[in-house]
Amino acid sequence: MEGLVKAAVLALTAVGLSLVFGVMRVVNVAHGAFFMLGAVLAWTVAQYVPGDPMFGWFAALLIAPAIVAAIAATADTFVLKRLNYDPEATIVATIGLLYILEQAALSLFGPDAKPVPAPFNIRLQLPWFGYSGYKIFVVFAAVAVLLAVWWFMTRTRAGLVMRATQVDRQTARAFGINVDRVYAGVFALGAGLAAIAAVLLVPISQAHYLMGGDPLLLSFIVVIIGGLGSLRGTLVAALIIGLSDGVISMFWSPTLAKIIATAAVAMVLVFRPQGLFGARA
Amino acid sequence: MAAVILSAKALVRSFGGLRAVDGVDLDLLSGEIHALIGPNGAGKTTFVSLLSGRIAPDQGQITLAGEDITRLPAHLRVRKGIAYTFQITSIYPRLSVFDNVALAAQARGAGNLKAEVHAALLRVGMAELSNQEAATLSYGHQRLLEVAMGLALNPRVLILDEPTQGLASGEIAGFVALVRSLVPQTTVLLIEHNMDVVMDLAQRITVLNHGKVLAQGSPTEIRSNRAVQAAYLGVDHAET
Amino acid sequence: MKIWILHIAVLLALVLAQLVLPPYHANNLSRILVLAVFAMGYNISFGYAGLLSLGHALLFAAGMYGAGMLVHHAGMPALPALIAGGLAGGAMAGLVGLLALRTAGVSFMIVTLMFAQVGFLSILYFNGVTGGDEGIALTGPQRQILGLDMTQDTPRFWVALILFAIALLVKLALVQSRFGRLMLAMRENEERSRMLGLNPFGIKLKILVISGVFSGVAGAAYALLFGYLGGSFASVQYSILPMLYVLLGGAGTVLGPLLGAGLMFYLVDFTSGLTSAYLMVVGAALVVLVLFAPKGILGTLRERWLPWLP
Numbered sequence: 126m127e128g129l130v131k132a133a134v135l136a137l138t139a140v141g142l143s144l145v146f147g148v149m150r151v152v153n154v155a156h157g158a159f160f161m162l163g164a165v166l167a168w169t170v171a172q173y174v175p176g177d178p179m180f181g182w183f184a185a186l187l188i189a190p191a192i193v194a195a196i197a198a199t200a201d202t203f204v205l206k207r208l209n210y211d212p213e214a215t216i217v218a219t220i221g222l223l224y225i226l227e228q229a230a231l232s233l234f235g236p237d238a239k240p241v242p243a244p245f246n247i248r249l250q251l252p253w254f255g256y257s258g259y260k261i262f263v264v265f266a267a268v269a270v271l272l273a274v275w276w277f278m279t280r281t282r283a284g285l286v287m288r289a290t291q292v293d294r295q296t297a298r299a300f301g302i303n304v305d306r307v308y309a310g311v312f313a314l315g316a317g318l319a320a321i322a323a324v325l326l327v328p329i330s331q332a333h334y335l336m337g338g339d340p341l342l343l344s345f346i347v348v349i350i351g352g353l354g355s356l357r358g359t360l361v362a363a364l365i366i367g368l369s370d371g372v373i374s375m376f377w378s379p380t381l382a383k384i385i386a387t388a389a390v391a392m393v394l395v396f397r398p399q400g401l402f403g404a405r406a
Numbered sequence: 407m408a409a410v411i412l413s414a415k416a417l418v419r420s421f422g423g424l425r426a427v428d429g430v431d432l433d434l435l436s437g438e439i440h441a442l443i444g445p446n447g448a449g450k451t452t453f454v455s456l457l458s459g460r461i462a463p464d465q466g467q468i469t470l471a472g473e474d475i476t477r478l479p480a481h482l483r484v485r486k487g488i489a490y491t492f493q494i495t496s497i498y499p500r501l502s503v504f505d506n507v508a509l510a511a512q513a514r515g516a517g518n519l520k521a522e523v524h525a526a527l528l529r530v531g532m533a534e535l536s537n538q539e540a541a542t543l544s545y546g547h548q549r550l551l552e553v554a555m556g557l558a559l560n561p562r563v564l565i566l567d568e569p570t571q572g573l574a575s576g577e578i579a580g581f582v583a584l585v586r587s588l589v590p591q592t593t594v595l596l597i598e599h600n601m602d603v604v605m606d607l608a609q610r611i612t613v614l615n616h617g618k619v620l621a622q623g624s625p626t627e628i629r630s631n632r633a634v635q636a637a638y639l640g641v642d643h644a645e646t
Numbered sequence: 647m648k649i650w651i652l653h654i655a656v657l658l659a660l661v662l663a664q665l666v667l668p669p670y671h672a673n674n675l676s677r678i679l680v681l682a683v684f685a686m687g688y689n690i691s692f693g694y695a696g697l698l699s700l701g702h703a704l705l706f707a708a709g710m711y712g713a714g715m716l717v718h719h720a721g722m723p724a725l726p727a728l729i730a731g732g733l734a735g736g737a738m739a740g741l742v743g744l745l746a747l748r749t750a751g752v753s754f755m756i757v758t759l760m761f762a763q764v765g766f767l768s769i770l771y772f773n774g775v776t777g778g779d780e781g782i783a784l785t786g787p788q789r790q791i792l793g794l795d796m797t798q799d800t801p802r803f804w805v806a807l808i809l810f811a812i813a814l815l816v817k818l819a820l821v822q823s824r825f826g827r828l829m830l831a832m833r834e835n836e837e838r839s840r841m842l843g844l845n846p847f848g849i850k851l852k853i854l855v856i857s858g859v860f861s862g863v864a865g866a867a868y869a870l871l872f873g874y875l876g877g878s879f880a881s882v883q884y885s886i887l888p889m890l891y892v893l894l895g896g897a898g899t900v901l902g903p904l905l906g907a908g909l910m911f912y913l914v915d916f917t918s919g920l921t922s923a924y925l926m927v928v929g930a931a932l933v934v935l936v937l938f939a940p941k942g943i944l945g946t947l948r949e950r951w952l953p954w955l956p
Contacts, residue, residue, distance in 0.1 A: 152752050207937055212752045213698050217893070217936045220886055224929025232926075342763070345756065384767045391760035394753055395745050458841065484843030492841070498834040501827075509831050512824050513842040519824075559842065 130260050130329065132367025133267035134322045136360055138340050139347040140274060141318030143359040146348065148291040148311045150212060151205060154219040156319055157341025158226035159197060163189045163320025164332035165230050168239040178242035182328065185241070190320035196226075197316030201309045210308070223337075230334035243328035263325045270321055271360070274314075278356070287311055342383075346390045352399050408435040409471075411593050412488070412563050417456055417466035426452040427463075428617035434563060437590030441608035442597045445637060449617040450597045451493060454565050457595075458490040459483040470563075485514065487562030491552045491569060493597070499541035503532060506540050506551055510558035526558040530584060546577045553584070564588065565595045570603055582606055605629070613637070649956055653818055656901060657811050664803050674915070676803045678908045679810040680867045681891065685903030686817050687735075687860025688888035693897035694821060695853045696833030698751075700885050701742065701758030702861055704765040707880035708738035709862025711769065711776060714875040717788045719775070724791045728866045735862015736855045738765075743854040747847055759882070766880040781876025789870055796871050809867055810904075813860060818900050820856070821956055829853055833898075861888075883925075890928060893935045896944030900956050905943055 142156045166189035171181035200222055208214040247258030278284035290297040290307045298304050319340070323332075330336070347366050351358030366386075412434040419427040426449045434440055442450050455461045457468060459480035468476045475483055484490070498506050504523055511522040527533040530550040535543065540551060549569060556564050566585070570578050578600070585607055588594055598604045604611065604625070611628045613620040615637045621628060628634055660679070664672050684706055691697040712734025716722040722730070746757045769776045776782070786797045794801035820826055828849050831839045836846045869875040878884075887910075888903075895906025910931065918924045935942070941949060948955040 150752075152756065204933055204937060213755070214936050214940065216698075216700075216752065216755055217889070218933050221929040221932030221936070224925045224932070226929075228926035228929065345760075349756070378771070380767055380771045384764055384771060387760050387767070388764045391745070391757050391764070394757050394760075395748050398749065398753060460841070479845075481840045481843050481845050484841060490841050492838070496835060496838045496841075498831060498838065500834055501830060505827055505830070509827055509839070509844075510842045512827065513839075513844050555842065 127260075128368040129264050130326075132364045133264045134326045135340070135343055135347060135367045136363035137267050137270060137322035137325070138319045139344040139351075139359050139363050140271065140356060141315035141322075142344045143348045143351070143356055144274075144318070145312055145315035147356065148287055149205075149210060149308050151210060151215045151312070152212065152219070153312075153315065154216060154341070155200075155222040155226060156315070156344060157337030157339075158223045158230075159193050159316040159337075160319040160323045160340045161230060161332075161334060161337035162196070162226055163193050163323030164241075164327040164336060165234050165239070165334065166192055166320070167324045167327050168241050168332040169234070171241050179244040182241065182244035182324075186321070186324050189324050190317040193320035194313035194317035198309045198313040201312040202305075205312065206305055206308065227334055227337065234332075234334060236334065238331040238333040240331050241327045259328060263329070266325055267322070270318070274318070275356075283310070342387070346386060349390050349394050408437055410434065411436040411471055412457065412595075413469045414453075414457060415467045415469075417453065417468070418464045419452055419456055419461065420464055425617050427456060429466075430614070430617070430619055432612055432619070434593050434595055435610075436593055438609045439585065439589055439594045439596060439607050441604045441611045442595060442614065443599075443601075443604055443611060444614035444620070448614040450614055451567060452617075453614065454490065454567060454595065454597060458488055458565060460490070484559065484561075487560075488565065489556040489559040489561035489563070490565045491556045491567060493567035493571070495545075495548045495552055497540045497548055497551055497555070499539075501540060502536070503527065503538050503540055503543070503551060504536045507554050507558045510555040514559055516558075522558060526554045529557055529587070530554045531580065546573050549573060550577075550581075553581075557588075561592060563593045563595065565597075567597045568599060569596070570598065570600050578603060648954065649818070649822075653814060653900065656904075657807075657814065660807055660810070664800075664807070669799055672803055673799055674911060675908075676799075676806040676871065678904070678911050679806040680864055680871060681887070681911070682904040682907040683810055683813045683867065684861050684864035685888040685891040685895075685907050686813055686900075687857045687864060689892045689897065689899075689903050690817065690820070690829070690860060691853055691857035692889065693892055693899070693902070694826070694829040694833065695850060697850060697854065697857075698755055698889075699746075699758040699854075700755045700882070700889075701746075701760075701762030702857075702888055703880050703882065703884035704742065704758075704762035705735045705739050705858045705861035706865035706868075706884055706888075707765060707769065708858070709735040709865030710869045710875045710879055711865075712862065713866030714782060714784065714869040715775070717784060717870070718782055724789055724796070724870050728791070728863065728870060731866020731869075732859045732863035735865065736859040738862070739854045739858020740851065743851045747850050747854070759885070762880070762882070762885055766877065766882075769877045769880050777876065779877050781874055781878075784869065784873045784875070789873055791870065797873065802871050806867070806871060809863065813863070814900065814904075817860075818956060821900060825852075830898075886928070886932075890932060890935075893940070893942055894931065896942030896946070896948070899942070899944040899948060902942055902944045909943075 138160055142153060145151055145153050167185035170185040170188050174181035174184045204218050205215050208218060243259045245259060278288065286302055287307055290302060290304055294304055343366065347362040348359055351362035410433045414430060414432045417427050417430045418425065430453055444450055456463045459478060463476065467474060470486055470488065475486065507523045507526050508519050511519055516522045524533060527536060530553055532547060532550055532554060535547065540548065543551060553569060570581055573581060582603060585594060596607065608625055610623065611625060612622045613628060613634050620637055621631045621634050663675060667675065688702050691699060709731035713727040713731030716727045716730055717724060742758065742761050746754055746761065749757050770778050789796035791805050794805055796802050796805065828844065831844065832846060832850055832853065839846055865879065891903050891906035891910055894910055895902030895904065914924045914927055917927045939946060944955060
């Protein structure tokens, strides 16, 4: 169950990163910061909503991703667009953005980890062992969101426009697609997915201003192994990494596991840039 | 008859299902100007990319003065004396004209850079532009700079990929004289669309069509070749 | 000629600065000079050759730990350890380059970032040897360079300045040499270079190794001059800082790294008096630079008024 929860949250986060890279060719180093922001905002929202934790959490699920998406769209319009999406300049800019967001979170929310209560506390009791109802819910919610993203990308006009822009920006422009708006939308969607993942996760872990590091690293690993820009590869890789993460840390210390995983992924990028599941041989 | 300097035997290269170069044989004779012509998409640029090593052939063999260079990486072929000038101007835009040519000269280990660069620039008539930034040159001068870089390599074989494309007619006359002055020290393989230039310069012409050699011979022979006429007319008028 | 005069003048001005500045600032200047050597190393690969690495902290740390471990565990004197640090930086750069240079652009950035992360985590993991997060403090007797005591402000400044001067003049000679032209060729047009008979992989590997030696010497000097080595010097932040210095001062200019390191150091110094969130300043500086002044201060000066500036 732990592995599945991890895989589900990771898949959401990584799909956001993959979407941004796939459509915009932007490597968003601030993606982890958007994740963190989602969690911290969830805590803030939960503070202000009285009554049952369920109301606070559901309010957070709606509000936090929306705010994060708005911040992302703003960053896109005022920074990335003006850099003409030059790959190297945008990486530098998103590093700057990462620092700004992390420090803003530190200044506004303080250095302590903030707990957010789970919306419900049901235990699913099976004869041999019990499951936390919330964790099961997280897995189903993540799958539902991923299905919605898939439906959005393949079945709606907006998704079609995004995919068209991904294939060829110039031609898309020639066909009257407002590429700037598409890019702002994709960047917001990617950040929003990270924020949703964070809101789902935050009742299990906690909100902290430095919590973005691990999701960023893992998302990178997933996106690279799955093949840069390939959504299907990203999903498969998220499942494998999320499930195997627990297994790996049983044998090795978390630090050693990270060392091995990071080095292995760097090697994938060097020797198989299309990813382990990439279509191109 | 002059010795063969560069030779291609049964070269094949496919992209996906398309055989862009489909079993081409070609012998360049030392000191000649050899033109490679053919309709668009005939495989000319692919073929010279195989010669220069920018892409690897699927099958076939390339020899330079009898030595097999089929597997040699591009930069080592250049060192052995095969220079290539790009169809789409490829220079160092933010470096001076001097530095552009100096890079070519120093790449082959020239001793006196200043003198060698000056000599190469003099040949293309750009000596006085030596300090100008390459990006600010006119298009014609950028094409000539590209040729000067090729000359500074002191090549045995110079491959010119559509060198006159985009040049004004006045510039073309000067260019023709320049290329003629290179032989017989250098062997020139010229890809060219401008038939006046081809007929004027080339001693021998090879016509490619659909990745195969359609005809080969002197300018007069090529001009009167039925198949060549058909290929060109076919491209101009066919509806497919 | 004018170029050499300018750079000698800058060095003389630094000598003068030590004599007139109050100790606090003179001390800061020592740090800035060592960081500037690091940034010069970064500039060689990024500014001149266009290799945007996000992993130079690994090279800095290789020098820092290469020297620090030899001093701390093997009792090596500081000067040979400094040289060993430079060699460690160069060797690490060579190793990383052999792998990372098979990629380019964005992939190169991510791969170098990941290698640096592996290095950082390894320092934490092998904390028995490296001191991990806590780090290792070097003692006074371990910090004697040619009889100069690095625990004292003034001799420390002179060593920092001499190191910086050597690095500056070597770099100046390098960028004006034939090899300097090759570096620019890598940045400007790699494919053309290949078709001039140059081997881009080999040239870029050499550039990275030179950059690694600079970074390694800087890391070793930082440990020996200021008496501390710790895992945090291998973190991502120490890959970003030299990039920031170079972007601010001017990528591809000889004096840019010094200017950038100095300005950024004092900007952070100044704002950390106002707020604890000094990383916010770093972040904002990155965004503003990349948006409004991608050529940096000296790069812009060169473009407008001083085309001869190397």
